[in-house]
Amino acid sequence: MPAQTTAHVQHQPPALSEAEWAQARWEDDGGPPFEPSLAAQAGQWIRIAAALTGRLPELADRKDVIVTCQHGTRSGAPGAFYPTTAELEIDAALFAPLPPATINPERRGDEERYPAAWGVLVHEAAHAAHSIWTTPPNLRGTALDRAAQLLEESRAEHAHLTRRPADRPFLRSATHALILAEVTAQTPSNRWQAARAAGLILGRRDAGILDPDETEPLEQAVTSILGPDLLDTLTQIWTAAHATADDDAPGMLDHAHAWCQALGTPATGPEPTGGGPLSELAEAIGKVTVRVQANEAAQAAAQARVAAARTARAEAKAAQAAHERQAAKTAERVFAPGARPFTPGKPRKGNTPSPVTGTRLPTASEKAAAGQLAKALRAAAYRERTTTHTASAAPPGRLNMRQALAREAQRAAGATPTATPWTRTLRRPNPTPPLRVGIAVDVSGSMNAAADPIASAAWILTKATALTDPDSRTATVAYDRALTAITAPGRAPAKVTRFEARGLGHRLAEAIDALCAGLALTQPGTGRLLVIASDGYYHPDEAARAAQRITTLKDAGCAVLWLAFAPDPCPLPGATPLELTHPAQAITAIAKAATTALTTTR
Structure with a gap:
C-alpha cells in the first residue's frame, strides 16, 4: 500500500x-x-x-x-x-x-x-x-504502525459482530468502499502489499464477514506471491489479533511485530514500496467484491421473495376472512325464515319476483325414495369398530396357557417374569360422519324443464338426511340474478317447495358462498358435497368467479358435482360433470354422489 x-x-x-x-x-x-x-x-x-x-x-x-x-x-x-x-x-x-x-x-x-x-x-x-489502544507516538508511520492498523481493521469488525451480528450485511456491502480505498490499480503486487491485501480480505473472512467462496480469487493471488507457508503464518497472526482485548496495546504491537518479522521488514523502518506488477492485487480484490455483491444481490432477492410471499399470504388471509364474513352475511339473508329473494350487490328498485310458486305434498314414490336414500346414507356412513388387542400380566382377559407356563418357568428360575398370559380385546366404535350437501339450481329461463325434478330431488335429499343423522344438513338455493332459499339448513320441510325457472342472469358464485357459509362446506370432518344443476351458459365474468369458488371447495376436500342437461351443456372447470338425458335422473345422481362423499370421508 x-x-x-x-x-x-x-x-x-x-x-x-x-x-x-x-x-x-x-x-x-x-x-x-x-x-x-x-x-x-x-x-x-x-x-x-x-x-x-x-x-x-x-x-x-x-x-x-x-x-x-x-x-x-x-x-x-x-x-x-x-x-x-x-x-x-x-x-x-x-x-x-x-x-x-x-x-x-x-x-x-x-x-x-x-x-x-x-x-x-x-x-x-x-x-x-x-x-481503544494506540500506537506510541515515536512509532507512528512505521511499518510496525501500518501492520498494527491493518490488523485492527478486521479485529474491530470481529469485535463489533460479537455485539451486533445483525450488522454483518452492512459490513459486507461496505467491503468495496473500504478496501478499494486501500488497494488501487497503482498498488504494486509486492510481498508487503500482498500480505496487506490478505489481511484486509482474508482477515475479514476469518472474522465472519466474508465467505470463503467469495475470497477465493484473492487467496489464489496472494498464495502465488507469498507462498502457502507464509500465508499460513500471517493467518495465524490475524487470527490471534481477533482474540486480543480492545485495550491490549502491547498485544497488538506484538502481533504487528510478528507480521513485520514474517515479511522480513524492519519494524521501525518505513512501509516497503515498489516492486511487483501493478493492478494484480486490485484485480483480484475486484473479483472478490463482484462475488460479494452478487451474493448480496441474491440474498436480497431471496429475502424480497420471502417478504413478498409473506405479504401475499397475509393479504390472501385478510381477503379470505373478508370473503367469509361477506358469505356469512349472504347466507343470513338467504336462509332467514320468510326471506324474500336476495340480490347481491347494489339493490335493485322494487321487489325481485320469487321463483317459488308454492308447495305440494310429497308423493308416495318420493317418500319411498327418501326412505331408500336414508338407508343408503346410513350404510355409507357406517364405520367398523376399531379393535385393539392388549396383553397383560394380570386379569381381566383371556388366559394364554403357553404364556402362563412361561411366566411360571421364569419365576421358578429366579428371573423377573416378563411373559403376559392375559390377553384382552377392546372394540371401540368410530363416530359416524354427518353429511353436508348443498344444491345450487339455475332458475334462468333455459332451465325451466329441470325445475320440478330438482325440487323433488331437494325434498327427497333433505328428508333422507333428516332420517339419517340429526347432525347432517342439506340446503338448496335457486339462483338467477337473485338468490332464493328452496330448503334451508337444519329444516326438513313437510312439503315439496315448487319453483319455476324464468329468471335472468346468474349468481352462482354468491349461491356457492351462501351454501358454504350455511353448511360449512369448507370444514373437514363431514361428508361434503356441492351439487350444481345448470346448463352453464354464463357471462365470462360470472363463469370466472364461480370457477374460482369451485376450485376453493375442491382444494378444501368438498366434492363438486355438476348436473348438466342436454342439449350442449357447458359445465365449469373444476366440477365433476354428469350429463343427464332427462332431469328426472337428478335424484339418482345426487344420491350416488352423496353416498360416495360419506364413504370417502376421513
Whole structure:
C-alpha cells in the first residue's frame, strides 16, 4: 500500500476542509458567500450528519461521538474516526445516487436504501467502540504502525459482530468502499502489499464477514506471491489479533511485530514500496467484491421473495376472512325464515319476483325414495369398530396357557417374569360422519324443464338426511340474478317447495358462498358435497368467479358435482360433470354422489 494511504483511525485531529477554510476567511475578512444552492445542499448534509450522530450510540455504545458528513473527507478515506476529538467522518458520496433531501437516517429501516454508506458508518463505529489502544507516538508511520492498523481493521469488525451480528450485511456491502480505498490499480503486487491485501480480505473472512467462496480469487493471488507457508503464518497472526482485548496495546504491537518479522521488514523502518506488477492485487480484490455483491444481490432477492410471499399470504388471509364474513352475511339473508329473494350487490328498485310458486305434498314414490336414500346414507356412513388387542400380566382377559407356563418357568428360575398370559380385546366404535350437501339450481329461463325434478330431488335429499343423522344438513338455493332459499339448513320441510325457472342472469358464485357459509362446506370432518344443476351458459365474468369458488371447495376436500342437461351443456372447470338425458335422473345422481362423499370421508 502506498505510504500516503490514510488509516481509518486517525490519531491527529482532522485538518480543516476547504469549505471550513472558506467560512473562516469569510468570518475574518469578508470571503465570498456560498451559492444558495450549495448552501441548501450543505444544510441537508448537516441534517443527515445530525441524524447519523443520533443513531451512532446504538452502533458504538457511546454517546460522545459527533458525525460529520460532506463530499470529500479530510482523511481521504471513505470514513475515519478521530479518537482525540471523538469525531467520525463519512463521505457523502457513499449515499449516491440518492438525493440528500430523501435521506432520513432518523427513520429506522431507511439505512436499507444506502447499505454501503451505513456499512462504512458501522465500520467506523466499530473503531469508536473497540479501537481503544494506540500506537506510541515515536512509532507512528512505521511499518510496525501500518501492520498494527491493518490488523485492527478486521479485529474491530470481529469485535463489533460479537455485539451486533445483525450488522454483518452492512459490513459486507461496505467491503468495496473500504478496501478499494486501500488497494488501487497503482498498488504494486509486492510481498508487503500482498500480505496487506490478505489481511484486509482474508482477515475479514476469518472474522465472519466474508465467505470463503467469495475470497477465493484473492487467496489464489496472494498464495502465488507469498507462498502457502507464509500465508499460513500471517493467518495465524490475524487470527490471534481477533482474540486480543480492545485495550491490549502491547498485544497488538506484538502481533504487528510478528507480521513485520514474517515479511522480513524492519519494524521501525518505513512501509516497503515498489516492486511487483501493478493492478494484480486490485484485480483480484475486484473479483472478490463482484462475488460479494452478487451474493448480496441474491440474498436480497431471496429475502424480497420471502417478504413478498409473506405479504401475499397475509393479504390472501385478510381477503379470505373478508370473503367469509361477506358469505356469512349472504347466507343470513338467504336462509332467514320468510326471506324474500336476495340480490347481491347494489339493490335493485322494487321487489325481485320469487321463483317459488308454492308447495305440494310429497308423493308416495318420493317418500319411498327418501326412505331408500336414508338407508343408503346410513350404510355409507357406517364405520367398523376399531379393535385393539392388549396383553397383560394380570386379569381381566383371556388366559394364554403357553404364556402362563412361561411366566411360571421364569419365576421358578429366579428371573423377573416378563411373559403376559392375559390377553384382552377392546372394540371401540368410530363416530359416524354427518353429511353436508348443498344444491345450487339455475332458475334462468333455459332451465325451466329441470325445475320440478330438482325440487323433488331437494325434498327427497333433505328428508333422507333428516332420517339419517340429526347432525347432517342439506340446503338448496335457486339462483338467477337473485338468490332464493328452496330448503334451508337444519329444516326438513313437510312439503315439496315448487319453483319455476324464468329468471335472468346468474349468481352462482354468491349461491356457492351462501351454501358454504350455511353448511360449512369448507370444514373437514363431514361428508361434503356441492351439487350444481345448470346448463352453464354464463357471462365470462360470472363463469370466472364461480370457477374460482369451485376450485376453493375442491382444494378444501368438498366434492363438486355438476348436473348438466342436454342439449350442449357447458359445465365449469373444476366440477365433476354428469350429463343427464332427462332431469328426472337428478335424484339418482345426487344420491350416488352423496353416498360416495360419506364413504370417502376421513
